[in-house]
Amino acid sequence: AKEKERKKERDRKRRRNVARRASSARKQGNELEDRPGREERRGRKKRDKEGKGKGGEDERQEEVKNDTVAKTQKNFSNENTRKLEQKEVEVVGEEDGDTEEKRKNGRSEKGGKKEDNGRGETVEKKQKKKRVETSEEHESSEEEEDEEEKVGEEKPEVLSPEELEKLKEEVDERKKLISTLRGKPWPMRKKLLTLRESHEFVEKYEGALGKGKSRKLYAYKVMMLKKWMKFQRDFENFKTACVPWEMKIKEIESHFGSSVASYFIFLRWMYGINMILFGLTFGLVMVPEALMGRPYGSMPRKTVPRADEANAMDFAVLWDFGGYAQYSVLFYGYYNSQRAIGWLKFRMPLSYFLVGVGTVAYSYMVVIRTMARNANEDGGGDNNSFNFSWKMFTSWDYLIGNPETADNKFASITTSFKEAILEEQESRKDDNIHLTRFLRVLANFLVLCCLAGSGYLIYFVVRRSQKFALEGLESHSWWERNEVNMVMSLLGMFCPMLFDVISALENYHPRIALQWQLGRIFALFLGNLYTFIIALMDEINLKREEEEVLKLNMTIWEASLYNGTLGANSTAPPITVHPADIPRGPCWETMVGQEFVRLIVSDTMTTYITLLIGDFLRAVLVRFLNYCWCWDLEAGFPSYSEFDVSGNVLGLIFNQGMIWMGAFYAPCLPALNVLRLHVSMYLQCWAVMCCNVPQERVFKASGSNNFYMAMLLVILFLSTLPAIYTIVTIPPSFDCGPFSGKSRMFDVIQETLESDFPAWFGKVFSYASNPGLVLPFLLLMVLAIYYLQSTSKSYKQANLELKKKLQTQNEENKKKTKMAALKAAMDLEEAQKARSEAPRQQRKNNASQQSYTGEKNTVTGHLVSSFVFVYPPAPRGHRIPGPLPGNQWQPAPSVQRVPNSQRH
């Protein structure tokens, strides 16, 4: 602190020097008498502000001190300036230019700068002088420029290097203050004042640090920096304005608390990701193929087969993504294997492959980054020792703005308090625990049964549908055709309800119950999805066998065609068969894509329909049948529905999983998903506001935030697994898709390397992909991961230790201060006693002694008063002079003063 004080002092002195140099040289001693008064005024003003800027509570004390110090300093500096004056006669002109510049600034800024008044005065006076005395100012601007440069050269003589250094430090400090100002819990007025003051300071002195020409450069830099800052701010504002659905979500937040809002935020986040995925597939795959690829009808894979042509435009067929939809850019099969298309020589197959990989890579990156950020945010919440205090201080959700929700929140807080007290009072009773355990085991058993049953059901249905497919779909009813999707959707709808009922048996805390519930639904969805995939794999294998047969038939057909035409006319033009007539393979990739698209569509439909029936219709019925019903429907059994956060989040996650799985084979999937999410947003926002009631037990969502993300990550992994498996192991169809004719899909990389890159690059790549190099590299990565993890663990350990140390130190400090305070209080009492005894002694003692005791008495009195000043009676207002955990503030003055008072 002293160091700072000294620095400030020096700074002030220098400022005064600079100012005086300017003014005194101009006045040439005319106004020497007049000056000090004004100078002092200005100095005090400056100091005043500085004191405020530094934000201490002891402004006043400091000021008093400053004043005294400054006075002595002034005398000293006066002498200094007198000496300097001689030197600086040459410099005068430039200095004046400088001040004038400043004055201009001050005028233009009009920022209500109090300080400017003072300066303005002097400058104006100076100007009067100027008109009388000098003419060099008015001569030309060129001279001014020259002079300015001179100033730069001469400055270093005036300011010593260490002073410069100090000044620099100060400026940096101010800058730091400006940047951290937002994070200070001060009232706005103070913030503004400090900001203005610091800005002024920085502006004033940072220029002085520059040398010669660099000063102009500096001014330019500052200007650009300001512009850039402003731009950044505007951009930030623009960004916040661009966040979609913010108001909707805020409204929901105020009605339903943050847990429901967290679903919508998650939905919005998902929407953002899907927008990017959509941009990738749409911009790099679908549009190039549609614009530059061969048009529809030019080759077999781009034409509807003759047999299907009749009803290829029927709505039922299109709804199933057959007919024209199947032979369009929406699906894998439509894409041509031509290496480069269009005048851009766009590498279509390569682009297709890279977009597929990029989609997955981008998703991984985003999910993991978000997870890491979330983990960082709530990293501190590791120890559970503040259970009650957290409940007390952080349980109110300030976002709640709806009275009903507020009532629910009150109730839930009360119950949580009561529960916590109960738990604290007595550990759980023994007779209860057996029953609870039994019930929990039973519940888990039931859930397992449900899962197994649903898994079997799906397998059965998929098998049956394969049988139907072999027999031909036309002969079956609508239900039989859509059985798989419907069964999956229905299971997804009813099983969670069942789980909910079962979980009532378990008697968990709602937060834990929610996690169990989520885990179970997750398992259910996962089981269903994987059964579906396994069934799909079977179907792929079937299709591939079909393909083999067809390949054989194809050669026969070609031969027959060739032979037939040859036999008829040997000089006939090359055979032209309409592409619709050429037999083609089953193209399993398109089939997979279609399956996923259908699944998504049916899933979306079920979600919307459940929303309409389960929420809207129910709300309408409850609302209007209540007028003529025998019991209160609103409060009684059906009631209004609550918003099911966990179910909805899981639905979203699984939907996303299917997108990731199917996007490779159906490039239209991200587009479809964006559409779905968009509609979902509006529909669900509307539904939640119009027909749901706030949850009875409102709890905050932030705890489960990363839980959702972890699930998303698991789903991402599990959904990319089958996709990658199919890409790597199954050879692509021979007559459809961008990879037709290759033995594996990833051969496209090899091909590109061979034909588009120089030979040496291919060589390097082949070396790099050599197992001898890859394996050690993998090993290295594993080792690195291991190392990083162990270091992070040790850091955590160290962190914990430090925390403990800090805590104990804090406690010790507090004990010390407390002891000191106690001692001081006792001393105070003693001193008071002494004072009260002193008059008695006075009376007893003779005249010679009287003068001595009187002196002593005043000294004690003074000490006591200063002592009392150090310990103010219980501080009013918000600023608590207590030790903060970071800096160890100690009431040092009082402690030091204790022995002093004892001495007397």
Add this chain to the structure above:
Amino acid sequence: MGTTASQLRKDLLSEYQVVMHVFFRAHKRFSELLSKEDRNIPTPRVPMEKVLSLPELKSNPFRKRICHVFSTSDMKDGSLTFEDFLDLLSAFSDSATLEIKSHYAFRIFDFDDDGTLDGGDLEKLVNCLTGETDDTRLTTEEMRQLISNILEESDIDKDGTVNLSEFQHVISRSPDFVRSVQM
């Protein structure tokens, strides 16, 4: 908007923007709260009743405390000037730091403004959190238990009160705090 914005000088505006993010929206909200006559006064104050009618504060149990804490009025009537209003918004915005939030939260919880949370403050706080109705209130026995538990946890120096640094110490470990103190 145009008329209200012109009341503010441009340089002042840029300074405001350094200290906080969303400025225009705040000003709009504030001038909505002002009555017609008040707009012509250089530093208008919004009375507490008007501030309490904001949807964000309507059902907050601490709404009166919030007004009192942010008010710089000499009469202690909880009325807010524009700058106070900005303070309020910036403290509850999601870009505010933990330090700011905990500082103001402490002042909000400190019902008697004496710089520490003592038993009385904690009791009032619990009553605020459990609502006005009798069926959600805690019994005196429960209250006593609760407060003693809280003091046991967070009162590090064992002086029977929680001061700001202890409060911040407790709060900084809580995973939910920054998110929950938001509007």
